[in-house]
Structure formats: structure tokens, C-alpha cells
Amino acid sequence: MEDADVLKSVTRVDQLKDLAKLLEAANKVLPFVVTISGRVSSDTPINCEYSGLRGVIVEETAEQHFLKHNDAGSWIQDSALMLSMCKEVPWFLDDGSARVYVVGARGAAGLVLDIGSEVFEESGRSLVRGTLDYLQGLKMLGVKRIERVLPTGTALTVVGEAVKEMLEPADTTSLSRHSMWYKYASVGFAAFGFYLIAKHAFQFIMERKRHWEIKKRVLDAAAKRTPDNEGLNGKAENGVNDTRKDGQMPDICVICLEQEYNSVFVP
Known part of the structure; x- marks a missing residue:
């Protein structure tokens, strides 16, 4: 009942x-x-x-x-x-x-x-x-x-x-289309972000490499000049006078080894 x-x-x-x-x-x-x-x-x-x-x-x-x-x-x-x-x-x-x-x-x-x-x-x-x-x-x-x-x-x-159905078929189609565009946009932003990160990493690596090469050249030049300095110490008086006469300074640039240095590298 x-x-x-x-x-x-x-x-x-x-x-x-x-x-x-x-x-x-x-x-x-x-x-x-x-x-x-x-x-x-x-x-x-x-x-x-x-x-x-x-x-x-x-x-x-x-x-x-x-x-x-x-x-x-x-x-x-x-x-x-x-x-x-x-x-x-x-x-x-x-x-x-x-x-x-x-x-x-x-x-x-x-x-x-x-x-x-x-x-x-x-x-x-x-x-x-x-x-x-x-x-x-x-x-x-x-x-x-x-x-x-x-x-x-x-x-x-x-x-x-x-x-009652909450979504009409047209609304569902519209949402599917928008979700597809959002998916493509997210992939594009992800690729752009990866490019920026890779660019920054590449620049950092190249900068470190350049600094390492400069430091290596400085060390090689210093090692090369050590025997020359020892020879100059044995001929201090004559060497200084001869250098003054030639118009060249004994302290030359360790990079180009041709001109007089005008800066100092501080480690």
C-alpha cells in the first residue's frame, strides 16, 4: 500500500x-x-x-x-x-x-x-x-x-x-575545440621555455670555457717566462741596461706576449 x-x-x-x-x-x-x-x-x-x-x-x-x-x-x-x-x-x-x-x-x-x-x-x-x-x-x-x-x-x-542534461552537444563540441587549442598552446610554451633554459645553459658553459682558456694562457705564459726571468737575474745589470737601450720593458703582456701589460689578473 x-x-x-x-x-x-x-x-x-x-x-x-x-x-x-x-x-x-x-x-x-x-x-x-x-x-x-x-x-x-x-x-x-x-x-x-x-x-x-x-x-x-x-x-x-x-x-x-x-x-x-x-x-x-x-x-x-x-x-x-x-x-x-x-x-x-x-x-x-x-x-x-x-x-x-x-x-x-x-x-x-x-x-x-x-x-x-x-x-x-x-x-x-x-x-x-x-x-x-x-x-x-x-x-x-x-x-x-x-x-x-x-x-x-x-x-x-x-x-x-x-x-536535465547540463551540456548540449554544441557546448561539448566547443569545449573539445578549446581544449585542443589549450593543449597546443601549452606545448608551445613548454618548447619556448626549454629553448630559454638551453640558451642560458649554453651561454654559461661558453663563458666558463672562455675564462678557463684565459686562465690557462696566463699560466702557460707565466711558466714560459720563468726560465727567462732566471736568465735575466744572472745578467741583472747588463740586461736592464740593454732593455732600456732597446726601448722595451721586461714586463710584457702574458696574453699576446708582444705589448707591455696594462692590467693584472687577480685570482
Whole structure:
């Protein structure tokens, strides 16, 4: 009785095209439960393997049937579930005026799928397999495959919460296009940042290399002048006078080794 009273209070939508207006009028009422009717449809229906039907929800089960030997010495029939699989595609109800998508129908109460196909495949007979099964106390009978389906075109009434889609297809396309441009822009900025970092690192390495080469030239020049200085010390008096006469100073540039130095490197 309680469920019947609840169903009586649910808003009945005569035509699916009126659902959008009802949602706008009742946007402050959450949840907004309605009753709608239409025919099951889908843009990508499932083609059933055994029955050949086209449906939106397909359940496949496979049961292994066998005889087992009990303690009393008699054979009793039993079965074991081998496979249980369910497929579902996006689907909607259509009454000719509009379409309404249905979500979460697999867990709905009262949804009973039609049996589209029921096939029994007998087990192959062989002496070796029969002997092994007999030693285990089993006799394999075969596999029973059942295919349950919610076919397209089925007239269906659904009671549930109505929710308006937040994004229209055009808005979704626009967002996809913008996200693509943002992706390209981020890649471009990343490449530019990598270029700046590589440029700075290259300049730093070249500067360090130049300083190292200058320091090496200074050390080489100093090492080269050491024997000359020792020779000059032995001839201090004559060397100084000769240098003065020639107009050249003994302290020349350690870089070019040609002109008089005018600066000092401080380590």
C-alpha cells in the first residue's frame, strides 16, 4: 500500500516533449520523480549472438549440467554456473515527440528481461573423458546457454528521477575545440621555455670555457717566462741596461706576449 501511494504521487508525463518544461518549472524540487512511457531505442543496439535480436541490455549465462555420484550410490543431477555476462549500450525511450535517455536500468526493481534464446550443448563423448569423469564421480551432460535481452521497440514504462542534461552537444563540441587549442598552446610554451633554459645553459658553459682558456694562457705564459726571468737575474745589470737601450720593458703582456701589460689578473 505504501508503494502504491508513492506511485500515485509521482508526476505522470503524457508526452516526452513536455518533460523539459516540467523540469524547468520544478527546478527547485529535488529529486523530481516522474513516470514516462515510450519505446526502447538506441543508436548503437547490440546484435544478440544466439537469438539474432537487437537489444539495449543483453545478459548471457552458461551453466554446466552434470550428474554426480552421491554417498548412497545413486546419480543426481546438478549444475554449476560457468559464465555470467551483461552488456548495455546507451538507450532511450521514444514516443514520437521526443526522446529521454534512461540510466541505471539494470539495477531497477521490476525489470525482467525476455529470454531471447535458450540452447543446450551436449558434451562430447570420448572414452578417455568418460573414464576420467567416472573416476571423479561425475557424468558431464552439457552446457546450457541462456540469452536474456531487452529488445529495441519494446513498449516500456519507467519511474525514476528526471535530470536535465547540463551540456548540449554544441557546448561539448566547443569545449573539445578549446581544449585542443589549450593543449597546443601549452606545448608551445613548454618548447619556448626549454629553448630559454638551453640558451642560458649554453651561454654559461661558453663563458666558463672562455675564462678557463684565459686562465690557462696566463699560466702557460707565466711558466714560459720563468726560465727567462732566471736568465735575466744572472745578467741583472747588463740586461736592464740593454732593455732600456732597446726601448722595451721586461714586463710584457702574458696574453699576446708582444705589448707591455696594462692590467693584472687577480685570482
